[in-house]
Amino acid sequence: MKNHPATDKQWEAINENDKSYDNQFFYAVKTTKIFCKPSCKSRVPNYDNVSVFYHAEDALHGGYRPCKRCKSADYRLPGEEWVLHAKTYMEEKYSSYLTLNVIAAGCHGSPFHLHRVFKSITGITPLDYLHEIRMKKAIGYLQQTNKPIGEIAALIGIPNAAYFSVSFKKWRGETPREYRKKRGKGADR
Template sequence: MMTEERWQAIINNDCAYDNQFFYGVKTTGIFCRPSCKSKIPNIENVRIFLDVQQALAEQFRPCKRCKPGEHRLPDEDWVAQMTEYIEKHYSKTLTLETLADICHGSPYHMQRTFKRIKGITPIEYIQETRISKAKQILASSDKTVKEIGFLTGIPNTAHFATLFKKKTGYTPTEYRKLNRKKK
Protein backbone atom coordinates (compact mmCIF):
# COMPACT_ATOMS: atom_id res chain seq x y z
CA MET A 1 0.00 0.00 0.00
CA MET A 2 1.28 3.45 -0.91
CA THR A 3 1.92 5.72 2.04
CA GLU A 4 3.26 9.27 2.09
CA GLU A 5 6.47 7.94 3.65
CA ARG A 6 6.98 5.42 0.81
CA TRP A 7 6.18 8.03 -1.84
CA GLN A 8 8.76 10.39 -0.33
CA ALA A 9 11.30 7.53 -0.33
CA ILE A 10 10.64 6.97 -4.06
CA ILE A 11 10.82 10.61 -5.14
CA ASN A 12 13.90 11.24 -2.98
CA ASN A 13 15.65 8.01 -4.09
CA ASP A 14 16.13 7.13 -0.43
CA CYS A 15 18.43 4.08 -0.12
CA ALA A 16 17.43 3.67 3.55
CA TYR A 17 14.20 2.07 2.25
CA ASP A 18 15.88 -0.41 -0.09
CA ASN A 19 14.74 -3.97 0.62
CA GLN A 20 11.93 -2.67 2.87
CA PHE A 21 9.72 -2.43 -0.21
CA PHE A 22 9.90 -2.27 -3.99
CA TYR A 23 7.74 -0.29 -6.37
CA GLY A 24 6.42 -1.22 -9.78
CA VAL A 25 5.28 1.14 -12.52
CA LYS A 26 2.14 -0.15 -14.22
CA THR A 27 2.78 1.68 -17.50
CA THR A 28 6.22 0.11 -18.02
CA GLY A 29 5.81 -3.18 -16.16
CA ILE A 30 9.13 -2.59 -14.38
CA PHE A 31 9.86 -2.71 -10.65
CA CYS A 32 12.59 -0.83 -8.79
CA ARG A 33 14.23 -0.19 -5.46
CA PRO A 34 13.17 3.07 -3.75
CA SER A 35 16.71 4.40 -4.39
CA CYS A 36 16.47 3.95 -8.18
CA LYS A 37 17.55 7.05 -10.11
CA SER A 38 15.00 6.46 -12.89
CA LYS A 39 12.47 9.10 -13.85
CA ILE A 40 9.88 9.68 -11.11
CA PRO A 41 6.67 7.89 -12.10
CA ASN A 42 3.15 9.26 -11.73
CA ILE A 43 1.90 8.20 -8.32
CA GLU A 44 -1.30 6.71 -9.79
CA ASN A 45 0.84 4.27 -11.83
CA VAL A 46 2.81 2.95 -8.85
CA ARG A 47 2.26 -0.42 -7.15
CA ILE A 48 4.03 -1.32 -3.92
CA PHE A 49 5.55 -4.77 -3.37
CA LEU A 50 6.98 -6.08 -0.12
CA ASP A 51 9.50 -8.34 -1.86
CA VAL A 52 10.96 -9.22 -5.24
CA GLN A 53 8.97 -12.46 -5.52
CA GLN A 54 5.68 -10.57 -5.22
CA ALA A 55 6.68 -8.20 -8.05
CA LEU A 56 7.82 -11.08 -10.26
CA ALA A 57 4.59 -13.00 -9.52
CA GLU A 58 2.64 -9.96 -10.73
CA GLN A 59 4.59 -10.12 -14.04
CA PHE A 60 6.72 -7.03 -13.35
CA ARG A 61 10.28 -7.08 -14.72
CA PRO A 62 13.34 -6.01 -12.73
CA CYS A 63 14.85 -2.62 -13.53
CA LYS A 64 18.10 -2.70 -15.51
CA ARG A 65 19.36 0.35 -13.65
CA CYS A 66 18.88 -0.56 -9.96
CA LYS A 67 18.70 -4.39 -10.27
CA PRO A 68 16.19 -5.00 -7.44
CA GLY A 69 16.95 -8.19 -5.57
CA GLU A 70 19.92 -8.55 -7.93
CA HIS A 71 17.53 -10.01 -10.50
CA ARG A 72 18.55 -8.94 -13.95
CA LEU A 73 16.16 -8.65 -16.85
CA PRO A 74 17.51 -10.76 -19.73
CA ASP A 75 18.71 -8.62 -22.64
CA GLU A 76 16.20 -10.22 -25.03
CA ASP A 77 13.32 -9.25 -22.71
CA TRP A 78 14.72 -5.75 -22.33
CA VAL A 79 14.87 -5.29 -26.11
CA ALA A 80 11.36 -6.74 -26.43
CA GLN A 81 10.19 -4.14 -23.93
CA MET A 82 11.82 -1.38 -26.02
CA THR A 83 10.32 -2.62 -29.30
CA GLU A 84 6.87 -2.89 -27.69
CA TYR A 85 7.15 0.70 -26.49
CA ILE A 86 8.30 1.90 -29.93
CA GLU A 87 5.44 0.09 -31.68
CA LYS A 88 2.88 1.70 -29.37
CA HIS A 89 4.41 5.20 -29.40
CA TYR A 90 6.02 5.54 -32.86
CA SER A 91 4.02 8.70 -33.59
CA LYS A 92 5.62 10.57 -30.67
CA THR A 93 9.07 12.09 -30.45
CA LEU A 94 11.37 9.20 -29.56
CA THR A 95 15.03 9.61 -28.69
CA LEU A 96 17.58 7.28 -27.15
CA GLU A 97 17.31 9.30 -23.95
CA THR A 98 13.51 8.89 -23.87
CA LEU A 99 13.77 5.14 -24.42
CA ALA A 100 16.53 4.84 -21.84
CA ASP A 101 14.39 6.66 -19.27
CA ILE A 102 11.34 4.51 -19.96
CA CYS A 103 13.28 1.26 -20.11
CA HIS A 104 15.56 2.07 -17.17
CA GLY A 105 19.01 1.94 -18.71
CA SER A 106 21.72 4.17 -20.08
CA PRO A 107 21.33 5.32 -23.70
CA TYR A 108 24.77 3.94 -24.62
CA HIS A 109 24.18 0.48 -23.12
CA MET A 110 20.65 0.37 -24.53
CA GLN A 111 21.91 1.18 -28.05
CA ARG A 112 24.61 -1.52 -27.96
CA THR A 113 22.29 -4.17 -26.52
CA PHE A 114 19.50 -3.37 -28.98
CA LYS A 115 21.87 -3.55 -31.97
CA ARG A 116 23.37 -6.84 -30.75
CA ILE A 117 19.92 -8.44 -30.35
CA LYS A 118 18.05 -6.90 -33.33
CA GLY A 119 20.90 -6.20 -35.75
CA ILE A 120 19.84 -2.55 -36.10
CA THR A 121 19.92 0.47 -33.82
CA PRO A 122 16.83 1.67 -31.91
CA ILE A 123 16.66 4.73 -34.20
CA GLU A 124 16.69 2.51 -37.31
CA TYR A 125 13.95 0.38 -35.73
CA ILE A 126 11.88 3.50 -35.04
CA GLN A 127 12.30 4.59 -38.67
CA GLU A 128 11.35 1.14 -39.99
CA THR A 129 8.26 1.09 -37.77
CA ARG A 130 7.22 4.55 -38.94
CA ILE A 131 7.73 3.70 -42.63
CA SER A 132 5.79 0.45 -42.22
CA LYS A 133 2.87 2.35 -40.69
CA ALA A 134 3.10 4.98 -43.44
CA LYS A 135 2.91 2.26 -46.10
CA GLN A 136 -0.26 0.89 -44.49
CA ILE A 137 -1.86 4.33 -44.39
CA LEU A 138 -0.81 5.17 -47.97
CA ALA A 139 -2.30 1.93 -49.25
CA SER A 140 -5.59 2.28 -47.40
CA SER A 141 -6.44 5.99 -47.26
CA ASP A 142 -6.51 9.26 -49.15
CA LYS A 143 -4.66 11.19 -46.45
CA THR A 144 -2.08 13.65 -47.73
CA VAL A 145 1.63 12.90 -47.48
CA LYS A 146 1.90 15.69 -44.92
CA GLU A 147 -0.87 14.15 -42.76
CA ILE A 148 0.75 10.73 -42.95
CA GLY A 149 4.09 12.20 -41.90
CA PHE A 150 2.44 13.72 -38.83
CA LEU A 151 0.57 10.49 -38.02
CA THR A 152 3.77 8.48 -38.15
CA GLY A 153 5.91 10.83 -36.08
CA ILE A 154 7.79 12.55 -38.93
CA PRO A 155 6.21 16.03 -39.10
CA ASN A 156 8.73 17.45 -41.59
CA THR A 157 7.19 16.52 -44.95
CA ALA A 158 10.46 16.79 -46.91
CA HIS A 159 12.27 14.59 -44.39
CA PHE A 160 9.38 12.10 -44.41
CA ALA A 161 9.41 11.85 -48.22
CA THR A 162 13.22 11.51 -48.33
CA LEU A 163 13.27 8.82 -45.62
CA PHE A 164 10.36 6.97 -47.24
CA LYS A 165 12.16 6.88 -50.61
CA LYS A 166 15.42 5.81 -48.96
CA LYS A 167 13.69 2.90 -47.19
CA THR A 168 11.30 1.77 -49.96
CA GLY A 169 12.79 2.99 -53.24
CA TYR A 170 9.63 5.00 -53.95
CA THR A 171 8.29 8.40 -53.02
CA PRO A 172 5.10 8.22 -50.92
CA THR A 173 3.05 9.29 -53.97
CA GLU A 174 4.67 6.66 -56.21
CA TYR A 175 4.08 4.01 -53.55
CA ARG A 176 0.39 4.96 -53.28
CA LYS A 177 -0.07 4.82 -57.07
CA LEU A 178 1.72 1.48 -57.30
CA ASN A 179 -0.50 -0.03 -54.57
CA ARG A 180 -3.69 1.32 -56.13
CA LYS A 181 -2.79 -0.34 -59.46
CA LYS A 182 -2.28 -3.69 -57.70
CA LYS A 183 -5.78 -3.51 -56.23
Protein backbone atom coordinates in the same frame (compact mmCIF):
# COMPACT_ATOMS: atom_id res chain seq x y z
CA MET B 1 3.05 -9.47 -9.23
CA LYS B 2 0.71 -7.73 -6.83
CA ASN B 3 1.87 -4.93 -4.58
CA HIS B 4 1.30 -5.15 -0.84
CA PRO B 5 1.40 -2.74 2.09
CA ALA B 6 4.62 -2.97 4.11
CA THR B 7 4.60 -5.34 7.07
CA ASP B 8 5.97 -4.11 10.41
CA LYS B 9 9.33 -5.85 9.74
CA GLN B 10 9.54 -4.42 6.22
CA TRP B 11 8.70 -0.94 7.45
CA GLU B 12 11.38 -1.25 10.11
CA ALA B 13 13.90 -2.38 7.45
CA ILE B 14 13.00 0.66 5.31
CA ASN B 15 13.35 3.05 8.27
CA GLU B 16 16.70 1.57 9.29
CA ASN B 17 18.06 1.17 5.73
CA ASP B 18 18.64 -2.49 6.53
CA LYS B 19 20.82 -3.98 3.80
CA SER B 20 20.03 -7.53 4.92
CA TYR B 21 16.56 -7.15 3.39
CA ASP B 22 17.87 -6.18 -0.07
CA ASN B 23 16.69 -8.63 -2.74
CA GLN B 24 13.94 -9.86 -0.42
CA PHE B 25 11.63 -7.01 -1.42
CA PHE B 26 11.50 -3.58 -3.01
CA TYR B 27 9.44 -0.69 -1.76
CA ALA B 28 7.69 1.67 -4.13
CA VAL B 29 6.60 5.22 -3.35
CA LYS B 30 3.28 6.16 -4.93
CA THR B 31 3.97 9.91 -4.94
CA THR B 32 7.31 9.69 -6.76
CA LYS B 33 6.63 6.52 -8.83
CA ILE B 34 10.10 5.25 -7.84
CA PHE B 35 11.02 1.91 -6.27
CA CYS B 36 13.96 1.33 -3.96
CA LYS B 37 15.88 -1.32 -2.08
CA PRO B 38 15.27 -1.38 1.68
CA SER B 39 18.85 -0.10 2.19
CA CYS B 40 18.20 3.10 0.19
CA LYS B 41 19.55 6.18 1.97
CA SER B 42 16.90 8.52 0.56
CA ARG B 43 14.40 10.22 2.84
CA VAL B 44 11.95 7.77 4.40
CA PRO B 45 8.57 8.13 2.69
CA ASN B 46 5.19 8.39 4.35
CA TYR B 47 3.99 4.89 5.26
CA ASP B 48 0.66 5.45 3.45
CA ASN B 49 2.53 6.06 0.17
CA VAL B 50 4.55 2.82 0.31
CA SER B 51 3.80 -0.43 -1.49
CA VAL B 52 5.97 -3.52 -1.37
CA PHE B 53 6.90 -5.66 -4.36
CA TYR B 54 8.78 -8.94 -4.07
CA HIS B 55 10.30 -8.69 -7.55
CA ALA B 56 11.73 -5.68 -9.39
CA GLU B 57 9.88 -6.77 -12.55
CA ASP B 58 6.59 -6.38 -10.72
CA ALA B 59 7.46 -2.83 -9.66
CA LEU B 60 8.44 -2.01 -13.26
CA HIS B 61 5.20 -3.46 -14.58
CA GLY B 62 3.37 -1.50 -11.89
CA GLY B 63 4.61 1.73 -13.47
CA TYR B 64 7.47 2.47 -11.09
CA ARG B 65 11.01 3.32 -12.19
CA PRO B 66 14.19 2.22 -10.41
CA CYS B 67 15.84 4.55 -7.91
CA LYS B 68 19.15 5.99 -9.07
CA ARG B 69 20.36 6.66 -5.56
CA CYS B 70 20.25 3.11 -4.22
CA LYS B 71 21.32 1.66 -7.55
CA SER B 72 18.12 -0.27 -8.07
CA ALA B 73 18.72 1.21 -11.54
CA ASP B 74 21.44 -1.45 -11.81
CA TYR B 75 18.58 -3.88 -12.14
CA ARG B 76 18.02 -4.66 -15.79
CA LEU B 77 15.81 -7.14 -17.51
CA PRO B 78 17.85 -9.90 -19.12
CA GLY B 79 19.02 -8.85 -22.60
CA GLU B 80 16.45 -10.55 -24.81
CA GLU B 81 13.55 -9.66 -22.53
CA TRP B 82 14.74 -6.06 -22.32
CA VAL B 83 14.97 -5.81 -26.12
CA LEU B 84 11.45 -7.25 -26.40
CA HIS B 85 10.30 -4.61 -23.90
CA ALA B 86 12.00 -1.87 -25.99
CA LYS B 87 10.40 -3.17 -29.19
CA THR B 88 6.96 -3.17 -27.58
CA TYR B 89 7.54 0.33 -26.24
CA MET B 90 8.45 1.63 -29.72
CA GLU B 91 5.55 -0.22 -31.38
CA GLU B 92 3.12 1.40 -28.95
CA LYS B 93 4.63 4.91 -29.08
CA TYR B 94 5.94 5.15 -32.67
CA SER B 95 3.76 8.18 -33.40
CA SER B 96 5.26 10.13 -30.48
CA TYR B 97 8.44 12.16 -30.45
CA LEU B 98 11.05 9.48 -29.72
CA THR B 99 14.80 9.76 -29.41
CA LEU B 100 17.21 7.16 -28.11
CA ASN B 101 17.17 8.97 -24.74
CA VAL B 102 13.37 8.90 -24.57
CA ILE B 103 13.23 5.21 -25.51
CA ALA B 104 15.93 4.30 -22.98
CA ALA B 105 14.16 6.22 -20.21
CA GLY B 106 10.90 4.48 -21.08
CA CYS B 107 12.67 1.13 -20.91
CA HIS B 108 14.54 1.83 -17.66
CA GLY B 109 18.12 1.97 -18.89
CA SER B 110 20.84 4.13 -20.33
CA PRO B 111 20.82 5.09 -24.03
CA PHE B 112 24.30 3.65 -24.59
CA HIS B 113 23.44 0.33 -22.95
CA LEU B 114 20.13 0.05 -24.82
CA HIS B 115 21.83 0.80 -28.15
CA ARG B 116 24.55 -1.79 -27.53
CA VAL B 117 22.27 -4.58 -26.24
CA PHE B 118 19.57 -3.96 -28.84
CA LYS B 119 22.06 -4.04 -31.72
CA SER B 120 23.85 -7.12 -30.40
CA ILE B 121 20.58 -9.06 -30.21
CA THR B 122 18.72 -7.75 -33.29
CA GLY B 123 21.53 -6.63 -35.58
CA ILE B 124 20.03 -3.13 -35.91
CA THR B 125 19.86 -0.09 -33.66
CA PRO B 126 16.73 0.93 -31.75
CA LEU B 127 16.30 3.97 -34.01
CA ASP B 128 16.60 1.78 -37.13
CA TYR B 129 13.87 -0.44 -35.67
CA LEU B 130 11.69 2.59 -34.96
CA HIS B 131 12.24 3.78 -38.53
CA GLU B 132 11.07 0.41 -39.88
CA ILE B 133 7.93 0.55 -37.74
CA ARG B 134 7.14 4.05 -39.00
CA MET B 135 7.73 3.17 -42.65
CA LYS B 136 5.52 0.06 -42.40
CA LYS B 137 2.76 2.14 -40.80
CA ALA B 138 3.16 4.68 -43.63
CA ILE B 139 2.70 1.90 -46.20
CA GLY B 140 -0.56 0.97 -44.50
CA TYR B 141 -1.82 4.55 -44.59
CA LEU B 142 -0.76 4.96 -48.23
CA GLN B 143 -2.57 1.76 -49.20
CA GLN B 144 -5.73 2.29 -47.19
CA THR B 145 -6.37 6.05 -47.23
CA ASN B 146 -6.16 9.14 -49.37
CA LYS B 147 -4.75 11.24 -46.53
CA PRO B 148 -2.24 13.89 -47.59
CA ILE B 149 1.43 12.90 -47.34
CA GLY B 150 2.06 15.53 -44.65
CA GLU B 151 -0.76 14.14 -42.52
CA ILE B 152 0.55 10.59 -42.88
CA ALA B 153 4.00 11.80 -41.86
CA ALA B 154 2.57 13.36 -38.70
CA LEU B 155 0.52 10.23 -37.92
CA ILE B 156 3.66 8.09 -37.92
CA GLY B 157 5.64 10.49 -35.74
CA ILE B 158 7.55 12.47 -38.39
CA PRO B 159 6.29 16.08 -38.32
CA ASN B 160 8.31 17.14 -41.37
CA ALA B 161 6.70 15.91 -44.62
CA ALA B 162 9.82 16.57 -46.70
CA TYR B 163 11.98 14.54 -44.34
CA PHE B 164 9.38 11.77 -44.41
CA SER B 165 9.42 11.71 -48.23
CA VAL B 166 13.23 11.53 -48.35
CA SER B 167 13.30 8.77 -45.69
CA PHE B 168 10.57 6.81 -47.44
CA LYS B 169 12.44 7.03 -50.76
CA LYS B 170 15.65 5.76 -49.16
CA TRP B 171 13.73 2.89 -47.60
CA ARG B 172 11.51 1.91 -50.58
CA GLY B 173 13.32 3.37 -53.58
CA GLU B 174 10.33 5.56 -54.44
CA THR B 175 8.57 8.54 -52.89
CA PRO B 176 5.29 8.14 -51.01
CA ARG B 177 3.47 9.77 -53.95
CA GLU B 178 5.06 7.35 -56.43
CA TYR B 179 4.19 4.41 -54.17
CA ARG B 180 0.59 5.58 -53.84
CA LYS B 181 0.22 6.23 -57.58
CA LYS B 182 1.40 2.69 -58.39
CA ARG B 183 -1.17 1.29 -56.00
CA GLY B 184 -4.03 3.29 -57.52
CA LYS B 185 -5.00 5.33 -54.47
CA GLY B 186 -5.17 8.53 -56.46
CA ALA B 187 -3.17 11.71 -56.51
CA ASP B 188 -2.02 13.27 -53.30
CA ARG B 189 -3.54 16.56 -52.26
